[in-house]
Amino acid sequence: MLIYGHLFSSYTWKGLIPLYACEIPVEFRAIDADNPDNYAFVQQAHPAGKFPVLCDGDTVIVEATAIIEYLAATQETAKRLIPTDPREAVTVRMLDRIFDNYVMATAQHAVGAYIADPENPDPKQLEAASTGLKRSYAWLEKWLGENEFPSHVSLATCAAAPSLFYADWVERIPEDCPRLAALRAELLALPSVSRCVEDARPYRELFPLGAPDRD
Structure with a gap:
């Protein structure tokens, strides 16, 4: 392939x-x-x-x-990657859409604003990213308190890992979302995800907001 x-x-x-x-x-x-x-x-x-x-x-x-x-x-x-149980499959597909549409795409508001104007990013776009991510984080924290995230690598894992990695650079996961922060750390420790993190390390200067000195 x-x-x-x-x-x-x-x-x-x-x-x-x-x-x-x-x-x-x-x-x-x-x-x-x-x-x-x-x-x-x-x-x-x-x-x-x-x-x-x-x-x-x-x-x-x-x-x-x-x-x-x-x-x-x-x-x-x-x-x-896709559970054979239809209900479990629905859950991972739901999480896939949430991480793509309401975590990664929301963080992109801020990234796009800095790409468009690094010196004066649109404050409305920055606010949209911050507000939207906080709302998504709160929803995910509640969901994790009531449900179990798939323990094996699945479609949900593949969507969650990069979304949480970069979104946390845009808007730090708050202290009142400990389950979500723990999930991010757990995902980044997976060998398949860690490999992506390390392979991308030489390109960190490309992050429009400035990559934090962590991860």
Whole structure:
């Protein structure tokens, strides 16, 4: 298999984590200035020219969630990424949407504001990120108090790990969300996630808000 992306990209992490966790052989193809052919391929493969993109022979899969679903459907070692129990499968898919739409996408408000104007980021966008993340954190903290997060690497893990990693850089998980902070630490300790963190370390200067001296 081939996967196209960038090692500092949260959604590339989301595609790489299941490949690493399930020990599926893959060749990484970087999207950067040194690899214009890779960039050109992604531009034609994805309707918006975004990554990651997975190639398995003649099969091309775009969007990280779909990549994970594809791996679960086609790879023996990846079956547990999507639980076989329908109700459990609904839960991991629900969490996937929450982490993508209300954690990562919300943090992106602040990231986008700094990209647009590093010296004077739009305060409305910064406030939207801060307020939205605090609300999402509170919801997740309550959910974790009433439910058990999947103990094995699943679609939920693949969405949660990069989302919480970067969102915490934008808006620190507050002290009144200890379960969520503990989940973040637990996820970052997983070998498949730790590998992504370490591989991305050389690119930290690219983080528009300035990467914190931690993690």
